Amino acid sequence: MMSSARHVYMDHMAGRPVDARVVETMLPYMRQSFGNPSSLYVFGQEAKKALEEARTRVAALINAEKKESIIFTSGATESNNLAIKGVTQRNKDRGTHITTSTIEHMSVLNPCKFMKTRGFGVTFVPVDKHGLVNVERLGAEMTGKTVLVSIVYANSEIGTIQPIAEISRIVHEKHAYLHVDATDACGQIPIDVQNEDIDLLTLSSNDMYGPKGVAALYIKDGVRLEPLVHGGGQERGLRSGTENVPGVVGFGKAAELAHDEMSAEAGRLTGLRDRFIKGLLEPIPYSYLNGHPTRRLPNNVSVRYSFIEGESMLLNLDMMGVSASSGSACTAKTLEPSHVLLAIGLKHEEAHGSLMFTLGKEHTEEDVDYVAGLMPEIVKKLRAMSPLTPEELR
Amino acid sequence: MKVYSDKVMEHFKNPRNVGEIPDADGVGTVGNPVCGDLMTIYIKVKDSRLQDIKFKTFGCGSAIATSSMITELAKGKTLEEAMKITRANVADSLGGLPPIKMHCSNLAADALHAAIEDYHKRQKAKEEAKK
Numbered sequence: 083m084m085s086s087a088r089h090v091y092m093d094h095m096a097g098r099p100v101d102a103r104v105v106e107t108m109l110p111y112m113r114q115s116f117g118n119p120s121s122l123y124v125f126g127q128e129a130k131k132a133l134e135e136a137r138t139r140v141a142a143l144i145n146a147e148k149k150e151s152i153i154f155t156s157g158a159t160e161s162n163n164l165a166i167k168g169v170t171q172r173n174k175d176r177g178t179h180i181t182t183s184t185i186e187h188m189s190v191l192n193p194c195k196f197m198k199t200r201g202f203g204v205t206f207v208p209v210d211k212h213g214l215v216n217v218e219r220l221g222a223e224m225t226g227k228t229v230l231v232s233i234v235y236a237n238s239e240i241g242t243i244q245p246i247a248e249i250s251r252i253v254h255e256k257h258a259y260l261h262v263d264a265t266d267a268c269g270q271i272p273i274d275v276q277n278e279d280i281d282l283l284t285l286s287s288n289d290m291y292g293p294k295g296v297a298a299l300y301i302k303d304g305v306r307l308e309p310l311v312h313g314g315g316q317e318r319g320l321r322s323g324t325e326n327v328p329g330v331v332g333f334g335k336a337a338e339l340a341h342d343e344m345s346a347e348a349g350r351l352t353g354l355r356d357r358f359i360k361g362l363l364e365p366i367p368y369s370y371l372n373g374h375p376t377r378r379l380p381n382n383v384s385v386r387y388s389f390i391e392g393e394s395m396l397l398n399l400d401m402m403g404v405s406a407s408s409g410s411a412c413t414a415k416t417l418e419p420s421h422v423l424l425a426i427g428l429k430h431e432e433a434h435g436s437l438m439f440t441l442g443k444e445h446t447e448e449d450v451d452y453v454a455g456l457m458p459e460i461v462k463k464l465r466a467m468s469p470l471t472p473e474e475l476r
Numbered sequence: 477m478k479v480y481s482d483k484v485m486e487h488f489k490n491p492r493n494v495g496e497i498p499d500a501d502g503v504g505t506v507g508n509p510v511c512g513d514l515m516t517i518y519i520k521v522k523d524s525r526l527q528d529i530k531f532k533t534f535g536c537g538s539a540i541a542t543s544s545m546i547t548e549l550a551k552g553k554t555l556e557e558a559m560k561i562t563r564a565n566v567a568d569s570l571g572g573l574p575p576i577k578m579h580c581s582n583l584a585a586d587a588l589h590a591a592i593e594d595y596h597k598r599q600k601a602k603e604e605a606k607k
Contacts, residue, residue, distance in 0.1 A: 394536055430512070431512075434509070467494050467534075467540065469533070
């Protein structure tokens with residue numbers, strides 16, 4: 083059904099292409115150095131060396147105090163599960179309460195809900211209309227029993243960047259651990275776990291142009307966790323199973339590239355993002371930005387158009403070769419619209435009318451101008467069909 | 477996106493009978509913008525047949541395609557025949573719908589039936605007025 087010759091993929095939050103330089107570093111660990119890092123012969127030791135080099139590179143990206151603070155996992159979902167279930171189960175003698183926010187990813191919300199079935203109390207702290215966590219409220223919601231606070235560094239759907247250093251101060255004043263889900267932020271904006279005083283941090287490979295199926299959890303020295311996966315004791319016993327060596331090597335290279343190229347790329351993307359937002363909103367009445375105007379990820383563009391529904395916009399964009407995401411229930415596995423858009427105070431029909439474009443390295447001004455240029459006609463066509471459209475727009 | 481059949485996409489791209497009928501004999505609205513789907517069907521009746529039918533829809537691809545399809549299926553039919561058109565008929569005529577869409581966005585038959593019921597109600601009111 084694609085009738086357009088042009089392809090513009092703007093859904094980096096769902097999946098990114100793997101950088102060609104990353105692919106190159108991975109190949110030898112599938113072809114030649116395919117050994118098991120636990121073996122003592124040369125094939126194994128080559129793999130082991132590569133694994134530890136990758137660990138050093140990932141540690142450097144977030145200024146971790148040492149490479150051993152990094153545990154490799156199968157994905158950000160596993161890292162979030164390990165942080166939440168691992169810390170709470172191991173430290174339940176210290177407290178049985180978790181504090182988190184209403185705009186967390188499902189891989190944080192659902193482990194928190196799971197811990198409820200294990201006798202933990204969970205408080206979901208609300209956010210303001212821009213998606214910022216109210217830090218004072220968060221502090222007030224913490225009880226003497228709060229053992230863990232889990233807050234997203236920057237939400238993928240609206241891009242809002244949280245005041246992590248401030249949150250960290252309050253959390254530590256109250257003697258709890260802070261877990262930060264940096265899946266979307268890592269590789270895009272600088273993160274310093276020592277300076278920001280973060281106890282646990284989730285990082286994802288694919289979100290920085292590395293392969294899928296590999297991620298990490300940073301664990302500060304002295305923070306104790308119960309493992310989720312028991313077995314041969316790999317990853318300091320916290321994540322058993324033979325290491326995904328090619329994946330980890332690719333992740334390491336991706337982290338190194340992100341470290342070196344981040345500041346230039348973030349500046350470029352921020353300019354592109356703001357040009358795109360202007361192009362999407364200015365020509366169309368009843369159109370709005372979701373999320374914070376400035377405290378947002380360099381690649382995140384989330385907008386909404388009143389009186390129409392997201393999936394029908396996506397289908398029209400797809401016909402023109404543009405891939406994006408929507409906040410509508412109709413593109414999800416559930417029938418509910420995005421919980422994040424509802425949490426920032428949007429009505430259901432506003433959430434349904436939202437579009438998310440997430441940009442990447444390959445995008446140019448020409449791309450964003452092309453996509454912005456398609457919207458007036460798409461919106462006009464759908465509004466002409468909608469019973470919600472006010473008389474003045476018909 | 478190969479979520480939808482070619483027929484659904486064809487109706488989505490070129491929806492039939494979009495609009496309102498200002499002097500409609502019956503109007504039916506179903507759904508709720510909260511759920512992401514809202515449809516209104518307008519009918520014009522002559523000699524117990526659907527002489528004209530138009531729709532307005534807020535919703536996803538399948539909501540728009542099913543609205544368009546029902547106007548094609550119903551136009552020219554007697555009211556009795558039109559009342560017999562089911563949600564399944566609409567989905568089948570479109571070459572099927574994804575399972576998750578069968579309930580939430582397949583409301584067009586309900587909207588048509590609501591419009592016909594509204595027509596009957598109006599007729600009854602007119603007859604009452606005559607008495």
